[in-house]
Each structure stands twice: as C-alpha cells, then as structure tokens.
Amino acid sequence: MPHTIQGFSRLTKDEKIAWLTSNFLSSNANATQILKQYWNDDQKLQQLHDEFIENTISNYYLPLGIAPNFIINNKSFAIPMAIEESSVVAAASKAAKFWMSRGGFKTQILGTEKIGQVHFTFSGDSKKISAFFEEQKAQIIEDLKPHTESMERRGGGLKSLKLVNKTNALEHYYQLHATFETLDAMGANFINTCLEQIAESWQRLYNEKASFKSADQELVVIMSILSNYVPGCVVRAEVSCPVSELSEADGIDPQLFANKFVQAVRIAEVEPYRAVTHNKGIMNGIDAVVLATGNDFRAIEAAAHAYAAKDGSYSSLTHATIEDGIFKFWIEIPLALGTVGGLTKLHPLVKLNLEMLGNPSAPQLMEIIAVAGLAQNFGAVKSLTTTGIQKGHMKMHLMNMLNQFEASEEEKNQAIQHFKTNKVTYSAVENLITNLRKSAQNA
Template sequence: MQSLIKGFSKLSREEKIKVLAEQQQLAPEIAASFEAFLHPEQQHLFNDISENIISNFYLPFSLAPNFLINETLYMVPMVIEESSVVAAASKAAGFWAKNGGFQTRVISTTKNGQLFFNWQGNINALNERKKEIEDLILTATATITSKMRQRGGGITGIEFEKVPNIVDIYQALIKFQTADSMGANFINTCLETIGPELMAYINQHPQLKQEHEASVIMAILSNYTPECLVECKISCSIEQLRPYAGSYTPKEFAKRFKTAVDIAMNDPYRAVTHNKGIFNGIDAVVLATGNDFRAIEAGAQAYASRNGRYASLTNIELRDEQFKYTLTVPLALGTVGGLTNNHPMAKAAMHILQQPSAEQLMQVAAAAGMANNFAAVASLVTTGIQKGHMKLHLSNILNAFGADEAEKAAATKHFKDSVVSYTMVANFLNTIRR
C-alpha cells in the first residue's frame, strides 16, 4: 500500500510532479508533457485559479458564426472537445439567420438561497411575521448589499417552509437578484450574516421561542433556479425546412421532428439524451465565458424533472403550416466576477459577444443550445446522427492511430463517401501502410 502524502499543497510544482512520478511510476514522456502545456507568459494567472496545479488542460476555443438573436448578429465562442457540436451549431445558426433568427427573452432572473434551521415551532407563525423578518434581514445585510442594490440587485423576498420528512427542520428560502454577477459568493455571504440574526429573533420573540432554542444547520445558495428562466424560440413555415428535410418532404420532416420531440417529452431515456444535445451548445458557451457549467447543468436537470418525471426542455407546435419550436431553461449566468474577469480567454469571449449583460448572455447560451438541439434532432429523423458526427470525428481517429499528413489526406479522400468508424479507419490505414 502506498503511503499518504503529507503537505502536498506546500510543494513546488516540480516537487509535486516528482512525487507523482515516483508514486505512479510515471513514464518520463508523460511527466515532460506537463511542462509543454504551461503558458509561457501568463502561467501565474492559471496558478491562482485552482489548487495543486502541475499543468494546464487545453480545450479548443471555437467560433460559431451567424447567430441572429433578436435582430443582433453574434459570433458565439464555444469551448468544447467535439467538433460536430460547433459544426452543427454553425450550420443551424446560418439557416435560422435566413429564417427569422432566434427570438429570445428572459422570463425572470430570481435566484435562491437557503437557510436551514432546527426549530420546534409552527411554520405559520413565521410566515405571519414575514414582513417584520424581511425588514430584519434587509437591515442585517445592508452593508453587504449596498453595491448590489446600486446595480439593481439585492434581497427581494423570503418564504418559510417545513423540510419534508425531517422532524423540526425548517428553511428560510430567500430570493435574490444579483444583476450581472452569478452571485454565489454574494448570496452565501448574505445567508451566513442572516442566520444568527434570524435565530436571535426567533429565540427572543414571545410567540416564536421554544424550550429548545432554534439553531442554524447550514446556509448555502441553491443551484436550482426555476425562476431564473430564459426562453428561446425558432419558427418558420414548414416549407422553409426543406434544406434539413433530406429525402423527405418538408411536411414529412416536420412531422418526424415533432414525433421525436414528443418522444423526448414522454420517455426519460430519450429525454436525457435530447437535453444533452441542448447542453452541447449551452455548456460550450458557459465554459468559454468562465461560468460554472456544473451549477447550470444541475439546475437545468432538476428543472427538467419539475413535474415529477424527467422530460424534454423543448416544446414543439405544428399549426397552420408553421413550425414553432421553443426551449425554456434556467440559466443563472454572470458577466462580472470570477473567471469572467480573470481568465484571458473568458475576457476575450466577452469581447467577442460585445460585452453582454447577464441577461444577454443567458439568451446567447440558450440560442446555442437551441441550435445544437435542432441540428441533432434533424439529423436523427433523416440521415441518422453518426453520418455527420463520424465524418467530423475522422481527424481525431486518425490522430489516435498516429497517422501522418499523407495518410490523413488519403483517408479524408477515401472516407468522403464511405462509412467512418474506428475499425474502418484502422483497416484503411493498415492497407495503405502495407
């Protein structure tokens, strides 16, 4: 059994690599690769982002052009390892730019914080004093929220709820507006300030205090933001869908598309993959702009289950020869603070997007998700997903087999009209190498 490592975080980068190499018997070329991916000029910026850093992990920074969103044209930065995602988004964006573009709107930007506490009282007694308690917490957090209030944010409300199935555990669900910041640190700081003040109020109030004093269990923001919603719509006449219809008529294609979406509304196995196609686009934008894609994913997947069964985040309507497709998704994004201001490529992404507000970024990300989902469903109900995906994946397969430039050129020509798979590429390379 290997011995535990003490004080690893205090070691220099070189010392960390040495410990790793010794413990894992690391091949010298792997250890050398860590050096190759350090930034020659700005490594100090990356060193401040995380802990125990030994190198950087690079992902492609791509652009998907021609996104017409509410009559404004964007080039959308995307950070993702899958080339077919960028290609599909770009193609769909170009198509919809000629057919009305993406119509988006922010429904709400409310975010939630939770203060859990142990108490033996009656929840109605708290809710009856909600206005008095709201005044209390606004006063307690006045210093913390002053700058946020100047930007139009702050604490906007409070609700008290009993936590189901747990005796004597309650929560204060506190509503926030965080302007252009994602707001996690702001919300958590407010909650931790509110906790002692609220407990003191409960424990001293003659109608609220109990034999056992109320006490805080924990205080934390919630990544479930069902009120921080953005909507994205695309619509056109069914006849205009001909470029995506393949061998089908536009009307047949539209019906097949609707059936696929209806399946995703009613079958959770399909719904998960359907929604993953949406997040191919959303996550790529979220990563490019330095936002927290794990928080976005967690909140949106919970939202997809809000009716008690996991379902599609999109809805479709075919009526009067019109195709209308809608995505509604919670996206708690920010454009100030965190990596958005510190990471050089995140800053570049914000410049490319014309320095958007948080609400504008929500709409861009939703449009990217819609573009990728539309392209994926269109492929599924016509040629199948693998034809286009594997064509674009060919270069990755060739690199995995160590193909040189001549072999890549020959393979690209050969597979122009042939099925692409790992086995087929391996067989082709073996043949020309012999």
C-alpha cells in the same frame, strides 16, 4: 506502504510533479515532459492560471471553436465554444446557417431571480415560529443592509424573504427562503454572504426575543447556502417558419420532415430514456459557451436537469409544434450566469470571448447561450430524423481516429478522400490505415 504526503500544497510546482511522477507515474518516463509542455512560456500568465485553483501542476486545454452565422433578435453573432466533442461546433454552425435565412433566433427573458435558503430545525409550535418570523423580518432585513446596499444602488439585492414549513417532508425542518437579484454577477458569493447574515440574525433574535423559547422548543440553524435550482431565472429562445420553408432539410419533403421532427421532440417529452440523451445534446451547445465565457457549467447542468423534471417526470427541455402551417421550435431553460466577477475578469480568453459577443449583460448572455443549446438540439434532431446521427458525427470524428493511429499527413489526406464516399467506422479507418501502410512497405 500507501503513497500519502503531508504539506503537499506547500511544495513548489516542480516538487509536486516530482512526488506525483515518482509515486503514481513511475512507469511513464515522459510524464514530467507531458505535464510541463502545457505550461505557458509567459510566466505572468502561467501564474494567473496557477492561482485559479489549488495544487496546480499543469494546464488542461480544451479546443476553442467558433460557430458563426447566428442571427439573434436581428443581430449577428459568432459564438465561441470550448468543447472536446467532435461535430458539436459544426452542428451549431449548420443550424445557425439554416435559420439565418428564416428569420434567425428570437429570445425573451422570463425572469432573472436567484434563490438561497437558510435551513433550520425547530421543535416547537409551528404557528408560534411563523408569527415570530413575521415580527422579526424587518430587523433581519435591516441587519442585512451593509451587505446589500451596493447591490441595491444598482437595482439588485434581496427581493423577498419568507419562512417555509417543511415538516411534512422532514421532522422539525423549516427554511428561510430568499430570492435575490444579482444583475450581471452570477452572485454566488453575494448570496451566500447574505444568507449567513440572515442565519446569524435569525438565531440571535430567537435566542434573545422568543418569549415562547424553552428546552423543548429549540431552534438550530443547520446551514445557509444558495440553490443552483433557479426556476425564476429563465430564458426562452425559439425559431419558426412556414413548413414549406423547411425544404432544404437534407432533401426530405418539408411536411414529412416537420412531422417527424415534432414527433421526435414529443417522444423526448414523454420518454425519460430518450429525454436524457436529447437534453445532453442541448447541453453540448450550452456547456461549450458557458465554459468559453468563464461560467459554472456544473451549476448550469444541475439547474437544467432539475428544471427538466419540474413537472414530476424527466422530460425534454425543447418543444416543437406545427400550427396553421407554421413550424415552431423552442426552449425554456434556467441559466444563472455572470458577466462580471470570477474568471470573466481574470482569464484573458474569457475576456476576449465576451468581447467577441459584444460584452453582453448577464440577461443578454442568457439569450445567447439558450440559442446555442436550441441550435445544437435542432441539428441533432434534424440528423436523427433524416440521415441518422452517425453519418455526420463519424465524419467529424475521423481526424480523431486518424490521430489515434498516428497517421501521417499523406495517410490523412488519402483517408479524407476515401471517406468522402465511404462510411466512417473505427474498423474501416483501422483497415484503411493498415492497407495503406502495407502498400507503402511493398512499394
């Protein structure tokens, strides 16, 4: 019989765990203990976490690290990063320190508008529906006022609304394309509320006032939803210095280093197989700060990768040049972020992390997070074009491997000393631990 259940959401947390362990984890005697050991002793704090999502059974922890020494627009930052991958925080910190004495990172907000769409079908004359929209546009916007007044008082709200004919792509398909300014809020709920009101007004006005309406000219609203693709909500971050100042790049000749670095970025610009991994490295830095500040890393990822393909082929999000002896490295990336609402006002660590960053506005957080991505990418490309990516990464991964072998503190200390001068690989770590334990048994 399949293990199904009715009313699972109405069970207590203990009852949920009991059902789960008896049906799907029956072979693991420690399952209940493992789940409960991550409960917070502070019941009020645990309840807060339980209510973030549905059917909660435990908490899932990620390490929270700090990347210090960032200079952004001449201001110092220590950037919080929540991530499970070894070497990410170290690489960002090393890049920050490298650029600290070379002018730091400079940023510029290129736009903050976000997008939503009402998708509908219309089977009649496109010219008639377009003219009708222009006639009714003012009324649609007037109907929206109760939802936008508060945002408008702060300088945000609906910025534009237009009808887009997409029948060349899909038969009878049109959309009402709206742009919004949501200030320090990510704005998903605000935008979706506005779009549903726009859709309701549009359908009602068509039904009541379209004189050309007939059985063969039906208008049907399909759905109303924001877009996570935000090419009008973009930030630029960059670093630059004379090529001669790159002399500390792992001992390599600065001109050779600059040339190889630029060529590596150009490869990512033209080769999608490389670009995907290149951009994944950028997102290592970006996602870690997005998570630490209570924002939606899935939306950020989707927007970034769509932007990377905006010119018709998937390409690098970063770019590099050497002009008149100046090395320049930069990123332009869409980042729809919020510093009010959602977890930013609920999760104690998120609130603390935002305070650590100086309680930034949404645009300021865009700048910080773009810098984290650029720093991460600089560290990765620098390693790839000099020592190779594995030398540093595997040393950072050493502790994870030692923990997999349940190494004692003494074994860890001996392994750390051994691998200061030896190459770290999984088999090398396994052999070392095996030999250490044999030696201990024979002693």
